[in-house]
Every structure is written in C-alpha cells, then in structure tokens.
Amino acid sequence: MQIVKKLLHARGLTSLLFLIALFVIVGIINPSFLSPSNIAACFNTSVVYTLVAVGMAFTLFTGNLDVSIGSNLGLVAAVVGSMLRDGQPLMLAVLVGLLIGAVIGLVNAWGVAVMGAPALIFTLGVNGILRGIMYVYTNGAWVENLPKEFKDFSSVTAVGDLTVYYCVTILAVVGIHFLLTRTRRGRYFQAVGDNDQGATLVGLPTLQTKVLAYVICGVMAAIAGIIFASRIGFVTPQSGDGYEMKAIAACVLGGVSLLGGVGTVLGSAIGAVIMASISYLLVFMGFSSNYDNAITGVILIVIVVADALIQHRSMVKNRRARLMARVSQDDAADAGAEKGGDAK
Template sequence: MNKTKKIFKAREMTSFLFLMGLFIIVGILNPSFMSVNNVAACFNTSVVYTLVAVGMAFTIFVGEIDVSVGSNLGFVATVVGSLLRDGANWGFAFTVGIIIGVIIGLINGWGVAIMKVPSLIFTLGTNGILRGMMYIYTGGAWVENLPKSFKDFSAVTLIGKFTVYYCCAVILVVLIHMALTRTRRGRYFWAVGDNAGGAELVGIPVVRTKVMAYVICGILSAAAGIIFCSRIGFVTSASGNGYEMKAVAACVLGGISLTGGVGTVIGAAIGAVIMASISYLLVFMGFSSNYDNAITGIILITIVVFDALMQRRAAVKNRRARLVARTAAGTAKEAGE
C-alpha cells in the first residue's frame, strides 16, 4: 500500500516539477515574466479549468469519462448569468446553478452506471442535448449586462495576488483530496476504477459510486460555470465548447491514467494550471498565440508517450523480478525435497 502511495505521489510530483520547470525556463528567456503578478495570473486564470478537471478526474477514477462537462458549464453559466442579470439574488442563482449540475450528474450517472451505456457515448448524447437547450434558453442571444458587482468579484484577491475564486478552489481540492484518501468511501472511487468486478465482490456499491462520481463532476462543472460567468462577464451560445477536451488533457498532464483507478485530484489541479498557463507563457516567450494548440498537442503527446514507455519498462522489470523469485523459490523447494 505504501508503495502505491509513493507512486501516486511521484506521478503528480512529475507534473508539478514540469510546471515549475516551465516557469523557470520562461523566466530565464524573459526575466520580466518573473513577477508575482504574472505567476499569480497563471494560477488565477486556471480556476475554471481546475474545477472542471477535478470533476472530470472523478469520472476517470471510476473508469468512465464525462464529455458533457463543457456544455454543462455553458448551460449553468447561461442560466445563472440570466438570473443575475434579471436581478435575482446571488444565493438563489448559485443554488439553481448547482441544482442543475446535480441533475445533469444524476442523468449521466443513470445512463452510465444503471443502464450500462458506454460513458463516452452517453455523455456525448447529453452534451448535444445540453448544448441545444442552451440555444433554446437564450434564443441564440448573448447573456450580457451582468451586475457589475458580480463581475468585479472575480478580481477580488484574498491571499496576496490570488483571487478569492482560486483560493476557494485550492481549499476545495485539498478537502476533496483528504476526503478521498482518508475515508473509506473516498477510496471506493479508485477501487471501482481499478477493478469493478472485484470491487463488487468485496461489497463496494459500484453503481452508487459511479453515480456519485458523475454527480460530483456535475456539481464541480456547475461551479466552474458560475465562475466562468463572473470572470468572462458574458456568456455566448458557444461558451464552454471544448472544455471537455481541455479537462481530459489537464487530467492526463496531472498523471491520471484514463484506464481508471490511478491518479489524484491534486494532479488534475496541477494539470489544469499547466493547460491554462501555456498560452500565457507563450506570449512571454515571444510566440504568437497561433502556436497555442500545436504546443499543447506536442506537450500532451510527449508526456503520455513518455509515461507509457516508463510504465512498460517498469512492468517488464516487475515481471522479470517475479520470474526470478519464482524460479528461486522453485529451486529452493526442490533442494528441500
């Protein structure tokens, strides 16, 4: 157990070191980057990605995936934004947003865990439905003229240069991480993702755990939608498009394996910062934003290929060790006889 814990740690440490390396390289190439403002901005802009990626991480832990997070985020942003624009109070609007997230999570969980539909396909379907509902709700118009206090709240800082949103997100991620690693129910998520059949046999409620993962993913995406609304200040009918892919990428960068059962939410959060900073860092390195996607793709592919090769090497090494041990035991037994 201790050993696997160490591996988890190593996996997210790699991502963290990668992020630090990225900052240092950019800092060397362009010393003007190395200011508190710039580094903090990298973290602050990542808040929406962080929440979505952590939500996505839950569904990946249990061995599934949720590609409806992007339109979930967009739909919640639309609803909350229009409620606030029409003068609803914050508490009411946020509650409605979170409830929508829960409902979306329940629907996804029902389809995937209870109806046993492959998760990619089912959430692809809900993705389309939600995106369409967004158009119906707004009639294709932008949600604008949000209350100034709501928009300004996104710039309020709590600790140093870090915004309230980012601080809340970090606290949330740490709490979730504690809950996942320190409680029995938290560990269920990894158990289910690692071996659903085995988990079922030892009495873990597999279906309930999977539904739970989707509900948490829905809630976090909804929260991301609310923050998106506050940070950007307007919502178009294409808002949130492509966030699902960025969230998966963030999880992978954070050392989470898409086969399920491996990784931590802290890794996902670090991956989200990497994803969010790339375009910001490129500007400081003198590249145009045109390089954004190409570099993201190269980094993503390099990391996963490197990771896969390392894992294979480890697997081969383990097998060899096992074989050696077995033959050693065999000869010992023979000698004993």
C-alpha cells in the first residue's frame, strides 16, 4: 500500500501517464500510429532532447538554469561536423566537442555560482556570444558533406526499432538516476537547490555542486550536439536554436521544479519524449507541424503555472502544520500551568 501511495505522489509518474494517454488518443484518432515502428520513432527522435533535458535538470536541481544550451549544442555540432568533414579522426573531434561543452559550463558556473550573477541573464548573454561565435566560425554557411559512416550510425538499431543512440542514452539516464538517488554526493544537487544557505551551514560543498551542475549541463549539451550532427547530417548557423525552451519544458513536464530541489532525471527523459513527439503526432492527427512551437509554449505555461500553484499549496500546508503544532504546544503548556495552580 505504501508503494502505491508513493507512486501516486511521484511527480514523474504524471508525465508517464500523460505520455501513455497521448499515444492512446492519437492511436484512437489514427489507428495507423499504433505500430512498433511509429512508437519507436517517437523515442528515437527524442535522443537530443533527452540529453539537453537531463543536463538542464542538473542546473534546475540546484535552483538555477542554463539557457545557453541551444547555442552550445549548435557550436559543438558545427565544430565536430567541420572536423569530420575535413578528415579529422572521430575520437579527436568528439574530445574537442566535449572540451568545448565543459568550458562553456565552467564559464556559466563562474558567472552564476562564483560571481552571483542572475542565471537567466548571464546564460542568456553567453547564449548570444556562442551564437555569434558559431556564425563567425562557419561564415554563416552550412556544415555539410559529413562522413557517410558518421551519418549512417544514427540509424543503427539495438533493440527492435530503437536505435543505439537512444538505448545508450536511456542506460546513461538510468545510471545517472541511481547516482543521484543512491549516493551521498548525488543527493547534494537537490539539497543545495532545496535550501542553499542551509546546505552551506551543514557543511555541504554548495559552490562545487553548482559548478559541477553547470559543467555536466555543458557536457550533456555537447554530446547532444555531436548526436545532432550525426542524425541530421548537416549543421546550419541556426542549429540548436530554441532547444533551451524544449529542455525546460521537458524538465517541468517531467516533474522537475523550477524552484529547485525537486524532480528526477527519469522524469526529464519522459518529458523529452513528449516534447520530441509533438510535431510527429500532429501529422498523424491531421495538423501541420507548424503548430509545434505554439503547443510547446502552451504546455510550458500550463506546467509552470501548475508547478507554482503546487509549490504555493505546499508552502501554505507546511505553514499551517507549523502553526497547528505551535498552538498544540501552547495549549499543552497552558494545561500544565492550570494543573500546577490547582495543585497549589
């Protein structure tokens, strides 16, 4: 019974039920959707979204956010793609891409965690700088003619119709989830986001945790950029634009609180599947995929408002519980005083 109650109160479970309901509704409207290949396509297309959402989740856990991940993704995709196009070894290109992502994460961590700048403003500025660097690096041209083996690997399947990229990503997400929930250091992220000052007072490495969160976010965006280049086969100067909104929407849809300290990476991964599937599902419902951004915006607004209401209700409930406890203590003290007076 306790397990059932725990599942019913799990924030990430809501997103899973929503995903299942979404598939069922689309299947009722268009039965041809309910085939293994179509359902697998929804998961396969979510690989990039899953990676950026998990990276974003780390910063949200600590009570911050990173809106530079879209440009981070695009820049890494352009650099790795151009290196591979010019005949550089794959491992060297991947290492350079990961290094770029880590450096961007460190820059964001320096501005937000060390200097105390507002996360939204600072990372938005970094986002603009990275997009400008990307235009300069590519001269405003597309990065094309990537190696065929690099592009073809994105379609290699591992389990049924699920690609190797998605299977490896999910295994990584599950591993990260266990590290965050089963290890002491893993729980630091949510502890810092839940109460920054309290975490510092009890001796938790608050600054290091925030820095690590941004570095992980930067590296995850870099990995997403490499896979993006492999799946799409080319990179434009606009690649990655808007992915920050998708990542935030996926996180909050998966139960991650924008106020920090609440949520799981598994929920973020489920939310990423929902966000990635919207344009694909619209086609089966007879609508144009042009509605994708509008629907994403509506979902983000609804979920953020709902999250704010939940947080407010929780605060009121906790405040009321503390008040009732204090009243009970006062009543007990008065009763004790009355008994003492009667005894005299």
